[in-house]
Amino acid sequence: MKTPALLALALLAVSMHASAQDAAGTPQQSPAPASGTTQVKLCDNKTTVQVSKDAPKTREEGQKISDSLMAQWKAANPGKDWVQAEVEAHQVVTPEDNSKLVGTGQSSTYGAVTQQDVQVWNNETYKMAVYGSTVFHSSDELGSDIAVSCDMCHPRAANTHPETYPKFQPQLGRVALLRDMINWCIEHPVRGKVLAPDDPKMRALEAYILAQRKGVPLDYGKR
Numbered sequence: 001m002k003t004p005a006l007l008a009l010a011l012l013a014v015s016m017h018a019s020a021q022d023a024a025g026t027p028q029q030s031p032a033p034a035s036g037t038t039q040v041k042l043c044d045n046k047t048t049v050q051v052s053k054d055a056p057k058t059r060e061e062g063q064k065i066s067d068s069l070m071a072q073w074k075a076a077n078p079g080k081d082w083v084q085a086e087v088e089a090h091q092v093v094t095p096e097d098n099s100k101l102v103g104t105g106q107s108s109t110y111g112a113v114t115q116q117d118v119q120v121w122n123n124e125t126y127k128m129a130v131y132g133s134t135v136f137h138s139s140d141e142l143g144s145d146i147a148v149s150c151d152m153c154h155p156r157a158a159n160t161h162p163e164t165y166p167k168f169q170p171q172l173g174r175v176a177l178l179r180d181m182i183n184w185c186i187e188h189p190v191r192g193k194v195l196a197p198d199d200p201k202m203r204a205l206e207a208y209i210l211a212q213r214k215g216v217p218l219d220y221g222k223r
């Protein structure tokens with residue numbers, strides 16, 4: 001292994017130890033960020049990890065950062081089921097099949113619904129969700145400077161709970177829409193580029209996250 005990689009690993013190990021609990025279970029204070037390191041914060045605005053600025057920007061390294069943040073978060077939230085079992089596939093849920101509308105009237109302007117109409121609606125909608133999946137799974141698409149992507153902690157968008165928005169999010173100090181929370185998570189922990197609400201990547205991320213929860217009843221405000 002090359003020296004910078006070793007250094008980065010050592011730093012990660014040191015900082016993970018420092019912010020974890022000691023043998024007696026006493027929480028320890030995180031030290032102030034050392035120079036040459038970057039403090040990466042989790043979506044909860046509390047959990048942190050120090051990463052060497054020289055750490056290689058690889059998916060492997062990004063996964064290590066995500067795992068160490070999640071290990072701390074899980075220790076602090078023992079009751080929460082994070083569904084790690086979903087890791088294997090990137091399957092994107094398919095949209096509603098509207099075939100039963102074929103032959104029914106739309107309006108005098110458009111005439112009856114054809115099989116081709118239904119196909120176009122379906123393909124276009126699915127394409128948007130699949131693009132969202134690509135962004136969700138790619139630290140490059142997200143512009144992460146530490147090679148972290150959403151799927152590292154949210155396999156198949158698990159635990160993103162889009163059906164609970166809008167809701168008050170303490171880390172934002174206001175009522176958040178799903179896109180506000182997506183942007184917050186792009187800042188912390190992904191350390192990527194915040195997206196404008198109408199950015200095609202933001203629209204696709206929303207589409208993908210919502211697609212994965214198809215069939216779940218809306219429950220805005222739920223915490």
Ligand code: HEC
Nearest residue numbers: 043044066069073149150153159160161181182185186189
């Ligand atoms: C390092 C792990 C990690 C990464 C990477 C991550 N998240 Fe999260 N995310 C979490 C955790 C843990 C929470 C729960 C925080 C809490 O309960 O306060 C969370 C919360 C959320 C929520 C709110 C869920 C709710 O119940 O309201 C959304 C939405 C979300 N993340 C989306 C994303 C998106 C989109 C990305 C990528 C841009 C991302 N996350 C990257 C760990 C992560």
